[in-house]
Amino acid sequence: MASRHEVRRRKNKQRSRNEMSDLSSESAPVTSPTLNDQSVKQRQRDEPTISNEHPCNQGSTPLFSKYDEYAWFAVFVLALCYFIVTRSGGGHRLNNRGGLMSKFSKPYEVVASFVSVGSNGPDMSANDGKRDEDFLRSIFFIVPTRSKSPDSTAQPSKLLTLAPNARLEIIISSPPDFYFSYEHGNHTSAENEYLQEASCPVASLQSTPPFLSRLLSTTWVHDSELGRGYLLIADGGRSGRIWRWEVGGGPITIGRSLYMEKSGCRSGIWVDASDEDGVISGRCPENLFGNVKSIMRNPDRQLSSSAGSDSQLKSLSTLPPLLGTASVAVELHRDAERSSSGKNIVVAEWGEKRIVRVEGETGARTPLVTMLPVSTDEKDGMRRTRRPNHLTYTPFGDLLFSDSYQINYDSNGVKDASRRKTVGAVYRLREAVHVTPIPVEKSREAHGWTNTTHSNSDNDGRFADGSVDILFQTNGWIDGVALGGSDYSTLYVSVVTFSDDDNDFGWTKAVYRLFLATDDDDDDAQDHASTVEANTSSSHEVFYSVTSKECSDFSHGSKSSHFLIGSKLAIDERGTIYMISCPSSVVLLSSINGRVVGKLTLDQFNSDQAHSKSSTREFTSVSFGEDGYFYVTTAHELMRIKCRIKGSSIPTNLVVPPPPKDKQSERRRDKRDKR
Numbered sequence: 021m022a023s024r025h026e027v028r029r030r031k032n033k034q035r036s037r038n039e040m041s042d043l044s045s046e047s048a049p050v051t052s053p054t055l056n057d058q059s060v061k062q063r064q065r066d067e068p069t070i071s072n073e074h075p076c077n078q079g080s081t082p083l084f085s086k087y088d089e090y091a092w093f094a095v096f097v098l099a100l101c102y103f104i105v106t107r108s109g110g111g112h113r114l115n116n117r118g119g120l121m122s123k124f125s126k127p128y129e130v131v132a133s134f135v136s137v138g139s140n141g142p143d144m145s146a147n148d149g150k151r152d153e154d155f156l157r158s159i160f161f162i163v164p165t166r167s168k169s170p171d172s173t174a175q176p177s178k179l180l181t182l183a184p185n186a187r188l189e190i191i192i193s194s195p196p197d198f199y200f201s202y203e204h205g206n207h208t209s210a211e212n213e214y215l216q217e218a219s220c221p222v223a224s225l226q227s228t229p230p231f232l233s234r235l236l237s238t239t240w241v242h243d244s245e246l247g248r249g250y251l252l253i254a255d256g257g258r259s260g261r262i263w264r265w266e267v268g269g270g271p272i273t274i275g276r277s278l279y280m281e282k283s284g285c286r287s288g289i290w291v292d293a294s295d296e297d298g299v300i301s302g303r304c305p306e307n308l309f310g311n312v313k314s315i316m317r318n319p320d321r322q323l324s325s326s327a328g329s330d331s332q333l334k335s336l337s338t339l340p341p342l343l344g345t346a347s348v349a350v351e352l353h354r355d356a357e358r359s360s361s362g363k364n365i366v367v368a369e370w371g372e373k374r375i376v377r378v379e380g381e382t383g384a385r386t387p388l389v390t391m392l393p394v395s396t397d398e399k400d401g402m403r404r405t406r407r408p409n410h411l412t413y414t415p416f417g418d419l420l421f422s423d424s425y426q427i428n429y430d431s432n433g434v435k436d437a438s439r440r441k442t443v444g445a446v447y448r449l450r451e452a453v454h455v456t457p458i459p460v461e462k463s464r465e466a467h468g469w470t471n472t473t474h475s476n477s478d479n480d481g482r483f484a485d486g487s488v489d490i491l492f493q494t495n496g497w498i499d500g501v502a503l504g505g506s507d508y509s510t511l512y513v514s515v516v517t518f519s520d521d522d523n524d525f526g527w528t529k530a531v532y533r534l535f536l537a538t539d540d541d542d543d544d545a546q547d548h549a550s551t552v553e554a555n556t557s558s559s560h561e562v563f564y565s566v567t568s569k570e571c572s573d574f575s576h577g578s579k580s581s582h583f584l585i586g587s588k589l590a591i592d593e594r595g596t597i598y599m600i601s602c603p604s605s606v607v608l609l610s611s612i613n614g615r616v617v618g619k620l621t622l623d624q625f626n627s628d629q630a631h632s633k634s635s636t637r638e639f640t641s642v643s644f645g646e647d648g649y650f651y652v653t654t655a656h657e658l659m660r661i662k663c664r665i666k667g668s669s670i671p672t673n674l675v676v677p678p679p680p681k682d683k684q685s686e687r688r689r690d691k692r693d694k695r
Contacts, residue, residue: 128189128190128191129190129193130188130189131188131189131622131637132622132623132661133182133187133188135160135162135179135180135182135618135620136178136179136619136620136621137149137153137156137180138617153180155618156608159608159618159665160182160662160664161183161663162181163180185662188620188622188652188659188660188661189659189660189661190658190659191659191660192232192265192276192657193656194230194657195229195230197232197257197258197655199257199340230309232255232257232657233257233261233309233344233655233656234255234340235254235654235657236255236256236344236345236585236587236640236641237254237348237409237587237653238251238254238643238651239348239350240360240643240644240645240667241350243361249360250264250265251265251645252279252365253653253658254348255345256284257340257655258305258307258309258341259282259283259284259285259305259343260283260307261280261282261345262278262345280378283345284343284345284368284369284370284371285305285344285371286304286371288303288304288371289467289468290372290404291304296342297341299343304343305340342370342585343370344371345367345368345370346408347408347410347411347421348366349366349419350362351453352453353672354453354672354673354677358646359669359671360669363381364377366378366411366452368409368411368421370407373390373406373408375387375388375390375411375421382460384462386458386466387458387469387472388449388455389449389488390405390471391404391405391470391488392423392445392447392488393488393489406425407423407424407425409421409422409498410446410501413452413453414448414503414508415670415674416674416675417676418449419448419452420447420449420501420503421446421447421449422444422445422446423445424445424496424497426442426443427440442497442518443493444494444497444498444515445490445491445493446491446493447488448490448491449487450489451676453676455472492511492532494515494532496515496517498513499516499529499587500512500586500587500599500600501589502591504595504611508671509537510534511535511536512532512597513531513560514530514599515529515532516584517530525568526568526569527568528567529565529567529601530563530565531597531599531609531614532560532561533560533561534560535560564597564599564609564616566601566602566607571601571603572625586639586640588600588639588640588641588642589642590644590650591668592644592663592665592666593669594611596608596609596610596617597611598650600640604622604625604638605619605620605621605639606619606620606621606639606642620661624636637657639654640654640655641653644667644668646667648663648666
């Protein structure tokens with residue numbers, strides 16, 4: 021009998037012969053099936069095969085083909101979760117900073133947590149207070165009152181607490197812009213030498229460089245392609261910039277970005293040192309703030325000890341020149357989705373002293389207004405625009421705007437450099453939406469034009485077609501224009517006037533209400549009558565007025581135009597007027613009788629603690645966005661507060677069609693325009 025080891029050796033030898041036969045059968049050409057082939061196939065089915073495919077990919081095709089019909093549902097669920105997470109924060113109880121990642125960022129600084137009901141006048145009754153409180157609750161997100169004290173009806177004027185994350189908060193903040201000019205001020209010889217070397221003539225030497233100079237207005241633009249909108253912020257300081265603020269639909273907030281550089285001054289042709297302090301004639305000031313190193317030509321040089329910090333630098337600085345952009349508007353298009361939808365942007369350029377339309381397709385800057393009538397009397401001729409502002413479109417496609425300027429005349433009309441007279445007027449450019457755009461190659465040449473593409477001028481520079489007319493003119497500075505009414509024929513104009521006494525810095529602010537013609541009649545007599553009526557005292561009335569003595573946040577200073585400029589009127593969809601009455605207060609006025617129904621004031625003025633007027637934030641503009649927020653600006657800050665109500669929206673179905681081309685219609689239009 022064979023031993024155990026011998027049996028094992030025989031089995032191993034037999035197994036080796038079987039393996040060799042299997043290899044030879046695989047390499048041999050395919051023949052008719054034999055018993056050996058069948059045994060090999062049977063063995064391959066019985067034994068597990070080793071695959072070189074990645075384990076994650078093994079069997080993937082059968083799995084996905086099995087659940088193919090449910091794949092769309094999985095994609096839908098993932099997309100829905102992404103949308104909910106990234107768009108969360110819409111309610112007033114959440115911190116809406118734009119996305120999931122912004123939840124981990126620092127909260128915005130809150131500057132106003134209360135809104136007051138009505139005014140403190142003696143005619144205020146308990147019923148009026150309750151009615152105004154309900155009215156304010158329909159506008160702002162206010163914390164519900166848990167219990168009312170027995171004496172609550174005895175004090176109708178009280179503070180209402182705004183809900184968390186629905187208060188007035190600062191979303192963009194920049195250090196103040198300190199403007200230096202070696203030609204201005206009493207500096208030492210070393211300081212003048214350094215300022216001249218650092219920049220000619222501007223230097224920005226702050227430890228924390230600013231990026232905002234003088235914010236003057238905000239405008240909402242809706243992008244139909246993106247399906248959302250963004251806010252344009254006009255900066256009027258220096259040569260001007262237009263910023264863009266938006267909250268994206270993704271996980272990270274987009275925030276602030278530069279939309280247009282040198283938006284108000286590019287050529288320098290119309291820059292006059294006699295009109296603006298701290299500038300050189302024929303040269304636009306550089307927007308150097310935000311990049312200090314670029315102007316530090318000799319960083320080893322230091323100023324004297326009197327200019328060692330930002331607070332001390334302020335004593336050497338002046339207010340920045342106002343040659344930027346004061347107002348921006350979206351051109352109205354007939355039958356557009358909404359009035360804020362459009363690719364063309366209208367810009368008021370203070371450095372170029374004109375109003376232009378930036379063509380969205382080509383980028384050309386088409387001049388709309390360069391010359392204005394001095395008065396309603398055509399004999400007075402035309403003048404160059406000074407500070408165009410408050411661009412507003414009517415439902416018919418006309419462009420309304422204001423222009424305020426100062427002239428050196430005494431009370432008898434004689435030129436006197438020691439006395440200045442402020443004149444403000446509201447103008448109308450008829451059918452501005454039909455102005456023919458200029459080609460890109462003429463955009464640079466148009467900086468020096470004294471007339472526009474839509475007007476013909478003779479040797480005196482007067483318009484031959486009379487497309488610009490005066491709707492309202494007064495002695496004072498216009499700081500707000502808003503169009504309202506059920507048919508958008510009511511124009512509200514805010515006018516600021518100072519005392520004639522040079523030692524008295526007090527002012528009076530009045531809101532005038534004008535009633536405009538709603539139809540455009542081709543008949544000469546009727547058209548002329550409606551225009552004349554808008555300039556008579558009987559066509560407008562004082563809607564609301566306030567004086568500086570009524571403002572606790574008013575700081576006596578100077579009669580500087582920096583305090584006057586801005587866009588300080590806005591209207592919501594129900595007709596309520598929002599007005600910057602005092603430097604740091606926004607009042608809500610009833611559209612019926614101009615009564616104050618509410619007031620939004622900074623928290624520092626709502627407390628009994630003493631506050632410094634020198635550190636007061638002075639509001640410069642108010643406007644509504646289409647994202648559910650009401651926006652407020654100071655010189656170098658952008659704020660917002662969440663509202664339940666939307667702003668007023670101009671209809672687009674009433675825009676007049678393009679001018680007719682047949683000769684008979686042209687003769688009728690020429691006859692009407694020439695008057």
